[in-house]
Amino acid sequence: MSWRGVDGVPAIWEEGGLEFHAGTPEDVRVVVAAMTSEVKDGLNYDAVPWERFHHAFGPGSDLPGILTRIRHSDARRADDELELLWDTVCHQGSPSAAGALAVPFLIRIALTRPHPRALRLVGALARRPHLGDGTRTGLLRTSTPPGSLTFEPSGYVGTWSVQAARQALTADADLLLPLLDHTTPAVRTATAYALSAAASPARDRITAALHARLDAENDPVTRASLVLAIGELAWEERDTATTAHTRAWWQDPTRPAEIRMSAALAWLCLVDDPIPADLDTFLDTEATDHLATLLTPVPWLQDLAEKEGLRTALTQMRNPDDYAWIADTY
Template sequence: MSAMDPAVKDGLDYAAVPWERFHHAFGPGSDLPERLERIRCADARGADDQVDVLWDMICHQGTPNAAGALAVPFLIRIALTHPVPLPRALHLVGTLARRSHLGDGTRTGLLRTSAPADSLAFEPSGYVSTWSIQAARQALTEGADLLLPLLSHTVSAVRTGAAYALSAATPPARDRITAALHAHLDAEDDPVTRASLVLAIGELAWEQRDADAVARARAWWQDPARPAEVRISAALAWLCLVDDPIPADLDALLDTEATDHLADLLSPVPWLRHLAEKQGLHTALTQMRNPDDYAWIADLY
């Protein structure tokens, strides 16, 4: 990834990338550059279909692979070539730059971008997945300036996808991305995007447990003037950023505000959609409020 020249990325010069070294990752006979080009050339519906096919090739069953890391800079640029940047492609970029979650909505897992440094996880191909994810995060961070303007896009799904992708960036870009997410939150009127902005801020703060982010998340969930989706997503972020027992006032908030209606409303939020169809919010809260019942999840990663 470090050796990939900017002209290769901007010019979509697929031929400059040694895809053949990674055929074990996406399967012999699978032409990944051709699939990328199909996404670029298709209309919006056809592009989404092609992204789904590509997803199965480079992030099969939720596990990112090495070829996926090489595809990240191209996916970012291809998404931007469409009249409406492709939310599905942005979600794939964000997923490639994260560890496999596979239903992990725990306090230590929901907002965790990378696996522990001393872990040794493997892709189905046998390649070390920690390396692939780090390479994808690097590529995403280098493309952050292309994604930041999408936080102002007129289509809410694009804003949500951009927030999800940007929250997986590495620390060198953390402060400016966090500042941009904050700048857009108060002006945002879409509930799914609001919740996604809050969780993105939390994820960027997770690795360093940023004290300002912790204090702000607590202030948000304690503020009755905030919309329910902001208070509940801030509660999720706060629970992930601290080790404190769940306080009584937060328990009461979760009992009253985390309704079936809110869970359904927030089901498109990328962090929750990976947990359970229509029940992602409830799944996360169940795991967070009953950690002893879900301690086994940590052993999967």
């Protein structure tokens, strides 16, 4: 017995158990790993087998053409092309195999033409679809739980697509580090979001760079984003140093409100402890309409709700029994 999705999707179920063709040319992780520096640095789109994964975006879409226009068009046209690219490779927040193939090129385009939306797309492609998950186990989770699989609407293994994008990001993370010091706050924010999805061995270098930027940062949205990025990089291994830092930050009344609030969210994700009374009091006092509005552009909160991201996260974190279904679903 074998099952196929739409044209171009490899069989994912065969008699005798699941056969996902891991390690074959149908595995997007294999294709991304095989990309040479010459292909990536030279923006050699012709060397990439886009057609092998056209199920992710439709045979009529021209991803190399879109990437070229993003790089060379005027600002308005580039924005339109980025919107099209996002809708094509990360439709409704679902990363795709074709998107993973685009990550190395998006990173290099960002070096000459930094665009917050392009950097946000890199981050979105390299992490699991959150789909409204602001729980303590979900907000900073980059990958799906071990042994769990997600599928793209076409039937392709979505878990592979995210893993491939993440490995592409991790391999080229050092290229993005200088953008943490870009003159535009939105670029710094989006860079932190993208880099926070990286895996080892880049984690330690990125975390050190984020700390250095936080010490110099004066933009509230970027500050909050840097703290959440530091937390996300620590989440998989529950890094004890980061856990201690985030606790110290939310407990420090001399810190700006946006740092304290984002640190509180990060700390809650890094520990399993019940919410302590002093943190409950802090959340009741500081989660004001003003702060919620101020933090609206923070990518992690935008992933939850356009205007109610902070409140959504706090509601889910403080009432876990009401949202247990999210962890079971995603």
